[in-house]
Amino acid sequence: MHEKLRVHIEKIIPLSDEEFAFVLTHFISKKFKKHQFLIQEGEAVKYHYFVVSGLLKLAYTDDTEKQHIVSFAMEDWWESDFYAFYTQTEATMSLECLEDTQVLCLSLEDYKKLCDGLQKMERFFLEKANFGFLGSQRRIISWLTSNAKERYEQLLKQYPSLIQRVPKSLIAAYLGVSREALSRLSP
Template identity: 55%
Template sequence: MSTILRHHIEEITPVSDEEFDYILSHFKPKTLRKHQFLVQAGSLVDEDYFVTEGLLKSYYTNDQGKEHILQFAMKNWWITDYQAYFKRVAATTDIDCLEPCQVLCLSLHNRDKLCADLQKIEHFFRVKSNLGYVALQRRILSLLDQDAQGRYEQLIALYPSLLQRVPKTTLAAYLGVSRETLSRLH
């Protein structure tokens, strides 16, 4: 798990062995089963999660019971309910495991401490946040501007492994289409 995190950090900034040991001491590992919740709507969210193994989905369920998938997270991705994490409010999303998962958990307190103590980690999180904004904008624009076929083709181009790992019903919910429409798109 720690090797994956170190490589992830070093894609943006180098760290010494001593620095990485210090960084790692602020994380705690967690193992989850398939279908286990990492975050549940209505709960407080104390941690951001770095995925070292498995696949998760973050979703919102509306008043009519319809599930809207916001994102998937696989190895080397971060996931949490960011509004709840940063603003200290109840979560509005659920995050559960589509596969058995291993994550490294980082509390907001520990994140702030790491950023205060190591400028390069503050830089790392700034770059990761900016890349997250870019991905979110791309996702929103695809929902606003592309038809179902375009969203499907973009998903395949960006994340080809998801087609084998995610049930068709779940992929359809991510794309905002019915399962029947998804079947016609391949």
């Protein structure tokens, strides 16, 4: 499973065996069962998670107890309540397993140590942060310019495997439409 992290990092920066061994010392490996929570609203956010296998959902629950899906995270994705993680404040979102999930966990302290100890990891995280920002910007544009049907088609095109793995009710919560409206959209 650690090899996955190496392949993932080496898409951006090359690592020697020694460097990768050093990288690994900063991560803790954990396994979770479907329906288990990695992050719960109101609690501390200890880790930034790299998904080795499985599927997670990051969700925000509003005052009326309605759940909104901020993002899904599959293999090779990084996920957390980033705001709470970076500012070391209480989680405003929850992170829950939709499948049995294996993750590598990086604490804020180890994240800083890793960047200090191996400068090129800072480059790696900068690339990931830039592309995370780009992804969010594209999703905002999609919200501004597209209706629910178009957003569904974009999701289908971008992440075809996600649609297979995620219940329709959660896809609807991600798109911001009702389950019934989604049924009319999807084939």
